[in-house]
Amino acid sequence: MNKMGTIIGFTFKNKVRTKSFMITTLILVLLLSIGMNLPYIIDQFKGDSTTNAETQIAVIAEDGNQAAELLKAYTSPEGMPQAKVVQYTSADDAELKKALDEGTVEGYVTFAEPTGAGLPPVTYHSENGELKGDVQIYLQNALQQANTQFVVGDKLTQEQIAAMSTPVQIATQQLNPDGTAGDKDASQESTPAINYVIVYAMLMLFFMSIMMTGNMIAAEITSEKSSRIMEILITSASPLAQMFGKVIGVFLVGLLQIGVIVAAVVVNLKLPHNATILKDLDLDLGQLNINLLLYGIVLYILGYFLYALMYAAVGSIVSRTEDLGQAVMPIMMLGFVAFYVPLFSISNPDTLLVKVASYVPFTSPLTMLLRIGVGEVAIWQVIVSLAILLVTTFIFGWLAAKIYRTGVLMYGKRPSIKEIRKAMKAYKI
Incomplete structure (x- = not known):
């Protein structure tokens, strides 16, 4: 155990x-930081000093104009x-032009001559001719509330006019299996956006961490084997201590990288x-x-x-680093399947597909994560999936130990499965 601890510390x-x-860690942190601060960076380059200021809209009308007064109120x-x-008497007003140039005013509204009983036709003027959301x-x-008040005059109170202009909210309710209406249970409620x-x-x-650290382990083992350092290492520590020491050491490296991110x-x-970024994104x-x-x-x-x-x-049975990429390709393809199934679902x-994949040990780590986060899954299904994954991990740990102990001292061309099985029988784990 002491030797394994030494290997873990050295590897880390x-x-x-x-x-x-x-x-790699620095690039990930920089890209993440740039992405989160991109709107602020763009505002700085645009010289927008009114990011947190209240939006202002100008209206062009003479004092006492009823439509303008209703809009202001x-x-x-x-x-x-x-x-x-903000009301201005003319579109040529010097203060209005200054406000438009500085960006403190989004645009201005003008009213045409009245054509009927309602609000006069309205035109919005802006730099690009568009209305922001x-x-x-x-x-x-x-304008809808102003139009209503313009039509009804003093016949309705302000509260009644406001009530008329308020959009009607439509609630939804899921039917029970028997066709009757009923409240949704907790599992049927919509999933909050933050969980997505x-x-x-x-x-x-998780996908990046597992793939990067896995390749790191295979590359180090193959490098030690190809340089013949492995022959010296096995005299100071058992192959099993070396393998699990490297795996745990690199695991700590992965945790550190996740912690930094x-x-x-x-x-x-x-x-x-x-x-306010979370609030702005409704999270x-x-x-x-x-x-x-x-x-x-x-x-x-x-x-x-x-x-x-x-x-x-796999790294233990490869003698040359040039052959490592081809050797680990099946594992990488398995990893891509495990990643893309939940990503596209x-x-x-x-x-x-997702339900079946959540019980297959090679895909369940990410697929069950998806079902727990945004799907519907019973606690017994999670326990079964974890139990299958745990048992499979122990089985592959035993197989990996047998293969590692055999493969680290097999040089030359990559051994066949038959040769590995024959050599494995000589060792008991």
Whole structure:
């Protein structure tokens, strides 16, 4: 055990200090930081100093214009886009032109001559001739209420006019199997958006970590074997201590990389200009499924060791680093299948393919993660999937130990399966 601890520590320190690890981690953190701060960076280059300022809309009308007064008096309901209406008497007003140039005013509204009992025809003028989403929603609601008041005059109160202009909300209810109406249970409620984001992020992160660390293990074992260092190493520590020491050491490297990436996300979220980023994206951390994080950690650990042991076994039977890519190709293809099945099913996580894949040990780490996060899965199904994955990991651990102990001292061309089986019978694990 002491020798394995030494190997774990040596592997961890050696891999963390490599340029490839540092550069890869740095690039991931930089890309993540740039992506999270891209809107702010764009605003800085555009010189937009009104990012957090209230949107202003100008209206061109003479003092006392009823339509303009009604538009100015409109108050947007809570939760709807907000704006401030500023009145000018002419489109040639110097202050209006200055506000448009500086970007403090989005555009201005003009009214044509009245053509009937309702509000006069309205035209919105802007630099690109388009209405932005929030401005369009605000103006449509404001002008609708103004038009109603313009028609009814003093016949209705302000509260009645506001009630007429408020959109009717339509609730939904799922029918029970017998066709009767009933409340949805907890499993039938819509999945919060934050769970989709976390599932997508964990799928990407776990897949990259498992594939990168797996290749790292295979490459190191093959490199030691091709340089004949392996013959010296096995005299100081048993092959099993070497294999599991390397696997656990690289596992710690993967955890460190994930920790650095998560820390980068937290730091970027704490920046002042990103304080409202989750709210702007309609993401609520309070709706996050905690079981997703807990089961995700367990699935990652079991999935990592399953693939890492396979990579270690393959790396031990390859004598030249030039042949390693071809040798690990089947494992990589298996990993891609495990990744793409849940990735392309994230919008429909309860298909038969996803359900079957969540019990296959090579695909279950990511597929069951998807079902827990955004699908419908019973606790017994999670337990069965984890049990199958755990048993498979132990079986492959035993096989990998036999293959590793045999393969590290087999040089020359890559041995056939028959030759490996024959050599494995000489060792008992």
